[in-house]
Amino acid sequence: MRTVWQLFITFFNIGAFTLGGGYAMLDMIEKAVVSRRRWIQRDEFWDMITIVQMLPGVFAVNTALYTGYKIKGLRGAIAATLGAIIPSIVIILVIAVFFLDYKDNPVVESIFRGIRPCVVALILSPAIKMFINAKVNWKTAIFPIATVVLIYFLKVSPVYIILATIICSVSFAFYSQKQLNKSIS
DSSP states (O other): OHHHHHHHHHHHHHHHSOOSSHHHHHHHHHIIIIIISOOSOHHHHHHHHHHHHHSSSOHHHHHHHHHHHHHHHHHHHHHHHHHHHHHHHHHHHHHHHHHHHHTTOHHHHHHHHHHHHHHHHHHHHHHHHHHHHTTOOTTTTHHHHHHHIIIIISOOOHHHHHHHHHHHHHHHHHHHHHHHHHHHO
């Protein structure tokens, strides 16, 4: 039961003290579950990130759900997920109640202008880590470059890129298995 409570508290703290959404939380999640608690190995953590990015839903919730389930099954998944979402719910309720009265206040506007660049940095830092942990080399660099070109410059929907990636990956896996079976025979 102690680990379930630790999962809740860990993800509650991450949810309460992170601005910018799931990707901004990535660094805190990695430090908490890989470095500090040692619940997940670093390589497995980055594999998990790859999986949860492809799932529908909120990135932070998917990450909490995966981590909690891996550590303590269904109870861990529920605890970690509740820990991740409760701070957001409370913050949104507080903003909804009070922000409408103060949204045009110059001090509030200044605070939000100051927060924006910080959020960009909080998202950029894990993006760089993800790039490094993806083990991109000169042979595989074409994939992220092509993705950026397709999405940003050619305005191709990321959905099509994800579907194409799945089809190509599955095809490559079948081809590799077929080649392996031929070499064994």
